[in-house]
Each structure stands twice: as structure tokens, then as C-alpha cells.
Amino acid sequence: MKKQIQSIGVLTSGGDAPGMNAAIRAVVRAGAYYNLKVFGIYEGYQGLIENNIKELDARSVKNILNRGGTILKSSRSEEFRTEAGRKKAHQNLQQYNIDALVIIGGDGSFTGGHIFSQEFDLPIIGIPGTIDNDLYGTDYTLGFDTATNVVIDCIDKIRDTAESHNRLFFVEVMGRDSGFIALRSALASGALDVVLPEEDSPMQDLFNELEKGEANQKTNKLVVVAEGNKMGDTFWIADQVRDKYPHLESKVTILGHLQRGGSPSCLDRVLASQLGVAAIEGLLEGKSKVMAGLIDNKIVFTSFEEAINKKIPLNKELLRISKILSI
Incomplete structure (x- = not known):
């Protein structure tokens, strides 16, 4: 009833x-x-x-x-x-x-x-x-839509510095168990690679993408990392890349709660x-x-x-x- x-x-x-x-x-x-x-x-x-x-x-x-x-x-x-x-x-x-x-x-x-x-x-x-x-x-x-727009806006700003100094940026976004923000923002920003919780990717996959980007003379050196990825902590990932490619100046930006706020x-x-x-x-x-x-x-x-x-x-x-x- x-x-x-x-x-x-x-x-x-x-x-x-x-x-x-x-x-x-x-x-x-x-x-x-x-x-x-x-x-x-x-x-x-x-x-x-x-x-x-x-x-x-x-x-x-x-x-x-x-x-x-x-x-x-x-x-x-x-x-x-x-x-x-x-x-x-x-x-x-x-x-x-x-x-x-x-x-x-x-x-x-x-x-x-x-x-x-x-x-x-x-x-x-x-x-x-x-x-x-x-x-x-x-x-x-x-x-979700607002958060991805915030991420894109931030990545667009980071790209200016990345290209000006020929730096590699790892941008960490929210997503403890879900890579939806990371994947959509990576595609929309033209990122070199994306690291997701749903994908059990080895570090070598990232190395391959970086080498492919260099071979193709790609100037956009941005990697989007979901915080809950299985590869490892974003700073640890950046350290592995620095060790293997000392000529790449690698930086980490964690967007954090910026993604929750805004109109x-x-x-x-x-x-x-x-x-x-x-x-x-x-x-x-x-x-x-x-x-x-x-x-x-x-x-x-x-x-x-x-x-x-x-x-x-x-x-x-x-x-x-x-x-x-x-x-």
C-alpha cells in the first residue's frame, strides 16, 4: 500500500x-x-x-x-x-x-x-x-562534469609551464577506485598517458609511452594519474621516471580538493x-x-x-x- x-x-x-x-x-x-x-x-x-x-x-x-x-x-x-x-x-x-x-x-x-x-x-x-x-x-x-572541467582548466595552465621549460608533469586527480575523471580529462587535454585504478599497468607501459612521445617530438609532456592507481604513489612514479630518464625534468602537481569546489x-x-x-x-x-x-x-x-x-x-x-x- x-x-x-x-x-x-x-x-x-x-x-x-x-x-x-x-x-x-x-x-x-x-x-x-x-x-x-x-x-x-x-x-x-x-x-x-x-x-x-x-x-x-x-x-x-x-x-x-x-x-x-x-x-x-x-x-x-x-x-x-x-x-x-x-x-x-x-x-x-x-x-x-x-x-x-x-x-x-x-x-x-x-x-x-x-x-x-x-x-x-x-x-x-x-x-x-x-x-x-x-x-x-x-x-x-x-x-562529475564540473570536476572534469576544473581539471581541464588546471591542466591547460600547467601545460603552459610544461612547454615553456620542456618539463614532464604528472598531474594527480581524484579517483580512489574510479578512473573516470582521469580518463576523460586525459583525453580532453591531449595527455601523453593516463594511469588508472582499473588498469593493472606495469611501469614499462609508461616508459614506452614516454619514449614514443619523444620519438614523435611531442611537446605536450603531461601524464594524468588517478590517485587510486595500481602502479604506485604519484611521487614514486615520478621518481622512477627521473631515475630512468635523467634528462626529463619531472614535476608532480596534485589537484586535490580543487576538484570539489567551484560553481x-x-x-x-x-x-x-x-x-x-x-x-x-x-x-x-x-x-x-x-x-x-x-x-x-x-x-x-x-x-x-x-x-x-x-x-x-x-x-x-x-x-x-x-x-x-x-x-
């Missing part, structure tokens, strides 16, 4: 991603459109436990569409991992008569939401907010708006324990279990094209 929903809570959890604010805005305004009360839960699951909850209306979310980060703040909560913590969180929801939740975050956030929904029969829909683009059930996650791209703003409305409408239709996503420009709902546990394969075609064009 479909549960009657009159009030909805929305929170952001885990690492921040550009587009989260646009998603919050969409959830709040779609809720207002359907005559629902919407409550913002500040600082993620920890805020839910600490009763950091405030009602929002359409005007509460003005002028946030273009802002990076999250106005609701985010945190990681060890207490929410406990049964007692989740019980306290549910009691706070009952205090505000909140009937359902929209969770904006990644796999860890959805894991917590899935357990919470099962324990208290609470309808929950997730919106994928992570720059890694590593959730099954959507072509893109919020923040969201048009793609991320539109995606966030689509998924925010879809989450509200999905809850009203009786959906729960699912993630709203976009595949082939169509809204789809994927179970939390699939979104979390199914792995997205690396786009081998992009890797192949990158190798062809790096000559």
Missing part, C-alpha cells in the same frame, strides 16, 4: 559535489509545487541525530543554483552506523512528522539510507552526488534539477530505496543495492581513442 506523504526531509552526505545546491533547490521547490512541507537536515546524518532540522520554503533556496558546496553542510557520522544512533534519528523525524527522505550523496550515504529505510519502513530516494561518477544507474553523477557547470545544474524533481515525484508515486538517475536522457530509478554494488566498467573506447590521439 502506497504511503501518504505530506512532509519530506532532504540532506547531503559524504563528500561535497558541485550541483548539490541545485539539487536541494529542486527538491524544495518541487515539494512546494506539490504542496508538501520540506525540511532541510543540516550536516548530514549527524545533523539528523542532533536534531539540526529546519523547514524550508521556495524562497529559502533562492540564489543557490550557481553555488558550489552544499548549504545544508555535510559530514560523516559514525553514530549513524549504530542502531541507537539511527533510532534517535528516526525519533527526530517523527517530531517533525517527516514522512520520507531525499538523500544527496554517494554509495556510503545510500548504504546508510538503505538500512534506515528497512529498519523504520521510511520511504527514501537518493540523488547521486559524487564527482567520481562511480554509481551504477546513471550516466552522470552530480559534480557547477550547466550540465550539473540541469541534471540536479531533473533529479530533484524526479526524487519528489518518485516518492509521491510510492518508490523507495532507489536512486534517481539519468540514462540516455531518461529518468530511471535503480535500487540502492544495485547502485552501490554494481560496478561501472571503464569506457575502453575512450581509452583506445586516447591512446590513438596521444602520438
Whole structure:
């Protein structure tokens, strides 16, 4: 039997991603459109436990569409991992008569939401907010497009110095388990090579690419390295190259949290708006324990279990094209 929903809570959890604010805005305004009360839960699951909850209306979310980060703040909560913590969180929801939740975050956030929904029969829909683009059930996650654009902008600047001084730069990007940012930014920047978590490449493969680049008189000496690659730490990789090719002046740049910040791209703003409305409408239709996503420009709902546990394969075609064009 479909549960009657009159009030909805929305929170952001885990690492921040550009587009989260646009998603919050969409959830709040779609809720207002359907005559629902919407409550913002500040600082993620920890805020839910600490009763950091405030009602929002359409005007509460003005002028946030273009802002990076999250106005609701985010945190990681060890207490929410406990049964007692989740019980306290549910009691706070009952205090505000909140009937359902929209969770904006990644796999860890959805894991917590899935357990919470099962324990208290609470309808929950997730919106994928992570720059890694590593959730099954959507072509893109919020923040991925913006993050890759930030990486490209940084690499374009680094290239100026690399070419001016004939230096080799290793640029480390985020991607502990996923090489999506690394691969796409390597292709878009014309990098000499890319080192990915999904590829168990030996050091000799990198040496081969460097030698091929020199033989072809390639001036763009840039290698993009995903932080979670299997080859090794980026500084260690650079040291191996220095030892073998002393004539190459090798430098390392770690972009780090630069990739998380900044105003969201048009793609991320539109995606966030689509998924925010879809989450509200999905809850009203009786959906729960699912993630709203976009595949082939169509809204789809994927179970939390699939979104979390199914792995997205690396786009081998992009890797192949990158190798062809790096000559």
C-alpha cells in the first residue's frame, strides 16, 4: 500500500559535489509545487541525530543554483552506523512528522539510507552526488562534469609551464577506485598517458609511452594519474621516471580538493534539477530505496543495492581513442 506523504526531509552526505545546491533547490521547490512541507537536515546524518532540522520554503533556496558546496553542510557520522544512533534519528523525524527522505550523496550515504529505510519502513530516494561518477544507474553523477572541467582548466595552465621549460608533469586527480575523471580529462587535454585504478599497468607501459612521445617530438609532456592507481604513489612514479630518464625534468602537481569546489557547470545544474524533481515525484508515486538517475536522457530509478554494488566498467573506447590521439 502506497504511503501518504505530506512532509519530506532532504540532506547531503559524504563528500561535497558541485550541483548539490541545485539539487536541494529542486527538491524544495518541487515539494512546494506539490504542496508538501520540506525540511532541510543540516550536516548530514549527524545533523539528523542532533536534531539540526529546519523547514524550508521556495524562497529559502533562492540564489543557490550557481553555488558550489552544499548549504545544508555535510559530514560523516559514525553514530549513524549504530542502531541507537539511527533510532534517535528516526525519533527526530517523527517530531517533525517527516514522512520520507531525499538523500544527496554517494554509495556510503545510500548504504546508510538503505538500512534506515528497512529498519523504520521510511520511504527514501537518493540523488547521486559524487564527482567520481562511480554509481551504477546513471550516466552522470552530480559534480562529475564540473570536476572534469576544473581539471581541464588546471591542466591547460600547467601545460603552459610544461612547454615553456620542456618539463614532464604528472598531474594527480581524484579517483580512489574510479578512473573516470582521469580518463576523460586525459583525453580532453591531449595527455601523453593516463594511469588508472582499473588498469593493472606495469611501469614499462609508461616508459614506452614516454619514449614514443619523444620519438614523435611531442611537446605536450603531461601524464594524468588517478590517485587510486595500481602502479604506485604519484611521487614514486615520478621518481622512477627521473631515475630512468635523467634528462626529463619531472614535476608532480596534485589537484586535490580543487576538484570539489567551484560553481557547477550547466550540465550539473540541469541534471540536479531533473533529479530533484524526479526524487519528489518518485516518492509521491510510492518508490523507495532507489536512486534517481539519468540514462540516455531518461529518468530511471535503480535500487540502492544495485547502485552501490554494481560496478561501472571503464569506457575502453575512450581509452583506445586516447591512446590513438596521444602520438
